[in-house]
Amino acid sequence: MANYNGAVSVNPARFRTMADALNATSRPIVYQICQWGVGENIRQFAELGNSYRMSNDIQNNWKSIWRIANQIPPLVKWIKPGAYADMDMLT
Numbered sequence: 001m002a003n004y005n006g007a008v009s010v011n012p013a014r015f016r017t018m019a020d021a022l023n024a025t026s027r028p029i030v031y032q033i034c035q036w037g038v039g040e041n042i043r044q045f046a047e048l049g050n051s052y053r054m055s056n057d058i059q060n061n062w063k064s065i066w067r068i069a070n071q072i073p074p075l076v077k078w079i080k081p082g083a084y085a086d087m088d089m090l091t
Contacts, residue, residue, distance in 0.1 A: 012041040012048070019048040032086065042085075046078035054085040 015033050022029045033049035035041070045052035054075055055068045068087050075085050 012044040015045060015048050034086075042075055043078055046075075046080075046083040046085075050082055051084040051086045053088070055088055058088040 022031050031049040033045045033052040055071050058064050
């Protein structure tokens with residue numbers, strides 16, 4: 001079972017290692033980061049990947065959609081072409 005709150009799960013160093021490896025190929029590759037919307041590293045993820053998960057899993061109800069949609073406003077400053085917040089299945 002995945003440990004979503006463990007030190008490795010929320011540490012952006014592993015995502016930087018992968019970004020560096022992908023960039024070293026000199027090929028255009030879309031890098032989508034998923035850390036299940038946990039942690040405080042959204043800004044770093046926006047700098048490393050083309051999209052990054054900004055919320056935990058969506059559920060089949062309007063409350064879940066509302067929750068995820070309301071998580072976007074604080075992230076707007078980091079959303080730009082090539083760096084998108086992944087709203088799970090809402091995008």
